[in-house]
Amino acid sequence: MNAAQRNRHAALLKATGFEDCPALTVQSTDGEIPHGRELSFAWLSGTVMTGLTSVLLMGAALYVSFQGQGNFSTAYEALQLAAPKHEAQAPTDISAKSARIRPVAATRSDLEVIEASIRQTVDGRDIIRNQPFVRIRATLATAATALSDNVPTYDPVAILNATQPMESANAVDVNTDVYGAQVEGEVAVKLAAMPASFVPQATISDQSAADYVRTVVESTFYDDAAAGPTLAYAALGPSVRDLSPMPGSDSNILGGVAENVTIMPKTTVASDTTLGRTERFLTIREVGPLSDTLAKNGFTANQIAMVENTLKNLIPATGLPAGIRLRILYGPLNSSSTSLVPYRMSIYRPDGATGDPHIATVALTDTGQYVVGLAPDFVAFPKEDAEQINVSNLPSIYRSIWETGRKHDLDDDTIERIIGMFAYDVDMNKRITAGDSIELLESAPDASGRKQLLYVGLTLGSTTRQLYRFGTDDGMVDFYDPDGETGKRFLTRRPLEGGGTLRSRFGYRIHPIFHTRKLHTGVDLAAPSGTPIYASGDGTIQLAGWQSGYGNKIEIKHVNGYETAYGHMSRFADGMKPGVRVRQGQVIGYVGSTGQSTGPHLHFEMHINGNLVDPLSVKLPKENSLAQRYDGKFKETVAQINDLMARDPAPVTVAHADTAAVR
Numbered sequence: 001m002n003a004a005q006r007n008r009h010a011a012l013l014k015a016t017g018f019e020d021c022p023a024l025t026v027q028s029t030d031g032e033i034p035h036g037r038e039l040s041f042a043w044l045s046g047t048v049m050t051g052l053t054s055v056l057l058m059g060a061a062l063y064v065s066f067q068g069q070g071n072f073s074t075a076y077e078a079l080q081l082a083a084p085k086h087e088a089q090a091p092t093d094i095s096a097k098s099a100r101i102r103p104v105a106a107t108r109s110d111l112e113v114i115e116a117s118i119r120q121t122v123d124g125r126d127i128i129r130n131q132p133f134v135r136i137r138a139t140l141a142t143a144a145t146a147l148s149d150n151v152p153t154y155d156p157v158a159i160l161n162a163t164q165p166m167e168s169a170n171a172v173d174v175n176t177d178v179y180g181a182q183v184e185g186e187v188a189v190k191l192a193a194m195p196a197s198f199v200p201q202a203t204i205s206d207q208s209a210a211d212y213v214r215t216v217v218e219s220t221f222y223d224d225a226a227a228g229p230t231l232a233y234a235a236l237g238p239s240v241r242d243l244s245p246m247p248g249s250d251s252n253i254l255g256g257v258a259e260n261v262t263i264m265p266k267t268t269v270a271s272d273t274t275l276g277r278t279e280r281f282l283t284i285r286e287v288g289p290l291s292d293t294l295a296k297n298g299f300t301a302n303q304i305a306m307v308e309n310t311l312k313n314l315i316p317a318t319g320l321p322a323g324i325r326l327r328i329l330y331g332p333l334n335s336s337s338t339s340l341v342p343y344r345m346s347i348y349r350p351d352g353a354t355g356d357p358h359i360a361t362v363a364l365t366d367t368g369q370y371v372v373g374l375a376p377d378f379v380a381f382p383k384e385d386a387e388q389i390n391v392s393n394l395p396s397i398y399r400s401i402w403e404t405g406r407k408h409d410l411d412d413d414t415i416e417r418i419i420g421m422f423a424y425d426v427d428m429n430k431r432i433t434a435g436d437s438i439e440l441l442e443s444a445p446d447a448s449g450r451k452q453l454l455y456v457g458l459t460l461g462s463t464t465r466q467l468y469r470f471g472t473d474d475g476m477v478d479f480y481d482p483d484g485e486t487g488k489r490f491l492t493r494r495p496l497e498g499g500g501t502l503r504s505r506f507g508y509r510i511h512p513i514f515h516t517r518k519l520h521t522g523v524d525l526a527a528p529s530g531t532p533i534y535a536s537g538d539g540t541i542q543l544a545g546w547q548s549g550y551g552n553k554i555e556i557k558h559v560n561g562y563e564t565a566y567g568h569m570s571r572f573a574d575g576m577k578p579g580v581r582v583r584q585g586q587v588i589g590y591v592g593s594t595g596q597s598t599g600p601h602l603h604f605e606m607h608i609n610g611n612l613v614d615p616l617s618v619k620l621p622k623e624n625s626l627a628q629r630y631d632g633k634f635k636e637t638v639a640q641i642n643d644l645m646a647r648d649p650a651p652v653t654v655a656h657a658d659t660a661a662v663r
Contacts, residue, residue: 105434106384107282110137111408112649113444133644134451136440140432141403142387143278143330144339144395145298148403154428154499162413163420163488165478275340277331278388281381284326289319296407297328299342306370307345307362314360315347323350324359325381340393346376389434397436397460398428404438411450418456421467421479424489426460427616429499436460441644455641468638472630484626484634491537491562492584493615496591496602500525503601506614512598521612522565522605529570529600531591535582536564536604544576550603551594556582561610567603568594 111134118131141148284293290311294304308315325348330340346361363373395403398419405415418438419428439457456479457466467479480486494500504524511518535556542563543555550567554576557563570592582588593600606615626634 104382104386105139105142105389106382107142107280107387108137108139108437109385109407111135112137114644114647114649116644116647132444133454134440134442134444135645135649136408136438136442138404138408138438140397140400140436140438141395141407142389142400142432142434143393144399144403145330146300146303146339146341147296147298147406148395148399149339151399151402154398155497159416159420159423162416163423165476167475167477274335274392275332275337276390276392277329277343278340278390278393280326280328280330280385280387282326282328282385283381284320284322284324287319287322290315293320293326294345297326297342298330298340303342303370310362310370310372311347311360320347321350323353324348325350327376327379327381329376344373344376348381351381394431394433396429397426397432400432400436401438408440410440414451414453417453418458421456421486421488422458422465424492424620425465426458427493429494429502433461439645441641455645457645468634468641470626470630470634470637472626478624480626480634482638484631486624488624489620490584491558491564491606491620492534493536493620494525495534495536495564495566495604496525496527497532497534498527500527500531500591500602502526502616506612506616513596522567522603523615524601524603526599526601527591529590529592531600531602532587533566533569533589533591533602535584535586535588536606537562537584539564539582541576541578541580541582541588544572544578544580547595549596551597552589552592553595554588556588561608563607564615565603565605565607567605568592568597568601570594570600 114133114135115130116133117128119126119128280297282297290308291304294307295301299307327346327348328342329344331343332339333341342364344361344363347359348357349355349359358375358378361373361375362370364370401419402415405418410418418440422428437459439455439459440453441455442451442453445451452469454469455467457464459465465481467481469477470480471477478486502523503526504520506523507520508517509520510516537556537558539556539558539562541554542557543553545553547553547567550565552569552572553565553567554569554572555563555565566589568591569589572589573587576582576588591600591602597603604615606613606618608618
C-alpha cells in the first residue's frame with residue numbers, strides 16, 4: 001500500500017467514527033481524567049456481580065415454580081386471603097385462568113340408621129323383634145386427600161384373596177327376614193294347626209257369584225242399543241309419521257332426542273398434568289367435635305391438632321353446633337403430589353343467624369403451620385353440600401372408593417372386599433366422573449363394634465351394579481347380582497402386579513418399530529422390569545418359550561375355548577412348561593422387554609374359539625352362579641334388602657347446642 005492509498009484509507013476510517021488512539025490499558029487511575037479507551041476493574045466487577053445476581057434470582061423463581069409455591073414467606077397471595085367483599089359470586093377455581101367457571105357438583109354423604117321388624121326362629125318359636133341397620137348413600141370422592149394416602153397399591157392377587165367366599169363360621173349370619181308389620185318390643189309367634197271343627201262362615205253364595213259373573217260378561221261384550229255382541233279392542237297407536245314431527249317442517253321428517261351422546265367438559269393440557277385447587281362446602285348436621293369433621297375431610301392428626309390450637313379461643317370446647325357451615329380450600333403440596341392438602345378452612349354461622357356470618361378462618365403457611373387468616377371473598381353457600389369439580393383432581397375408581405370408605409369409617413377389609421367384588425367388571429385404574437355414587441347396607445355393630453356388609457350398589461356413569469349377600473346350605477356366604485351371579489370373572493383382564501399402565505390398546509395402530517399400520521393383537525401394560533405376571537385364570541400351559549416378535553412367551557388354554565397369551569417376559573417362573581396346570585393368580589413370569597419391544601411391558605392377548613378379542617372390553621362369563629334350588633330364597637332376600645334400602649331412616653334425637661356460644 002503506497003502513501004496515497006494509506007492516507008485515503010485512514011480518512012475513510014476516521015469518517016466512519018474510528019479514532020487512532022493508544023492501546024487499551026488498565027491504568028485507569030493514571031492522569032487526571034480516565035480516557036474512554038481505558039479499562040475499569042470496578043465496572044467489570046459490577047457487571048459480573050449483576051450477572052450472577054440475575055442468575056440466582058431466576059434460579060430461585062424457577063425452583064419456586066417447580067415446587068408449586070407462590071412465595072417463601074406466608075400463603076397470603078397463594079391463598080388469596082383478603083378482606084371480605086360481601087357480594088355473592090359463584091365459587092370458581094383460583095388456581096389458573098380458564099375459559100369457563102369450574103363446575104360445582106352436589107355431594108352426598110348420608111349415614112342413616114333404619115329399623116325393621118325381623119322374624120327369627122329361636123327354639124322352635126318365631127320371634128319378631130326390631131333390628132337396626134346402617135345405610136350409607138354417598139357420592140364417590142372427586143379429590144384424593146390424606147385419608148387415602150397409605151392405601152395399598154392395586155394388586156389383582158390381593159383382590160382374589162379379598163373376594164373369596166366366607167365360611168359361615170367366620171361370617172356372622174345376619175337375618176334380613178323383614179316382617180310385614182312394625183312391632184314394638186319383642187313379639188313371640190306360635191304356629192298351630194287349625195282345629196277340624198272350625199268352619200269359617202260363608203260370605204258369598206254360589207248364586208251371588210254366578211250373578212256377578214253374568215253381569216260382567218253381558219256389560220263387556222253386549223250393547224243394548226245394538227242388540228248384538230260388540231268387540232273390546234285397544235285403540236290403534238300412532239304411526240311412525242305421527243311421532244313428534246319437527247314444527248314447520250316436512251311431516252316426513254321426524255324429530256327426536258339425540259341418543260348415545262356424551263357431553264364432556266372442556267379441558268386443557270395444563271389441567272391434565274398436575275393437580276389443581278378445589279373448594280368444598282359442607283354443613284355440620286349434628287353436634288360433635290371439630291376434630292371428627294376435620295378427620296373425615298382430609299386433615300391429618302397433626303393438622304387437626306394445629307387447627308384446634310389455633311381456634312381454641314374461637315370455638316367452644318363442646319364442639320361445633322348443628323348448622324355450622326365450613327368452606328375448605330384444597331390444593332397440592334407440590335408439583336409431584338398425588339393428593340390434596342387443606343390450604344384454608346373458613347367457619348360460618350348457620351344460615352339465617354344474626355350478625356357477621358364469618359366466624360374464623362385458618363390458613364396453611366409455607367412453613368406448614370395453620371394460622372388465623374382473613375376471611376376469603378364472600379360467596380353464597382349452596383343449599384346442599386357441594387364441591388368444585390377439577391378434572392385434574394379426579395382420582396381413579398380404586399382410590400376414590402378407598403377415600404369414600406374411610407370417610408364413612410369403613411374398615412379396610414370391607415373396602416378391599418367392595419373393590420374386589422367389582423374389579424372384574426370395572427377398570428379400577430380409570431378415573432371417576434362427577435356424580436358417581438355408592439350405596440351400602442350393613443348390620444348394626446356387634447359387641448366388638450364390627451358390622452357385616454349386606455348390600456353394595458355402585459353407580460358409574462349411567463350404569464348401576466348391585467351385589468347382595470347370600471348364604472348357601474354348604475355354609476358359604478358370598479355376594480351375587482340380581483341374577484344370582486357373583487361379580488367375579490373366571491379371567492382377569494390385567495394379570496400383573498399393580499395392574500400396569502395401559503400404553504397401547506387392542507386394534508390397528510402405527511407399529512412403534514416398523515412404523516407401518518398393523519393390527520395390535522392385544523394390550524400393552526407397562527410396568528418395571530421384574531414385575532410379577534399372573535395367570536389370568538385356571539388352565540393348562542400350551543407354550544412356554546421363545547417366539548419371534550413376542551420374545552419369551554407363555555400361552556395358557558382355559559375352558560370353553562378361551563386362551564390367553566403373555567409376551568415380552570424377562571424370564572419364566574420356576575416350573576413353567578407345556579402341560580403344567582396353573583391356577584388363577586399364580587405367578588408365571590416377570591415383566592421384561594424381550595422380542596420386538598421398545599420398553600418393559602406385558603403384551604397380553606386373549607382368544608375365544610381361536611379369534612382375537614380385546615381383553616379389556618370383551619364380555620367374560622361369571623365364575624360362579626347360584627344353583628336353581630336357591631332361586632326362590634334368593635329373590636326373597638333381594639326383595640327384603642331392597643325394602644330396607646327404600647325405608648325412611650329411624651328418628652334420631654340430637655341435642656342442639658347453643659349457637660350463641662360461638663364467638
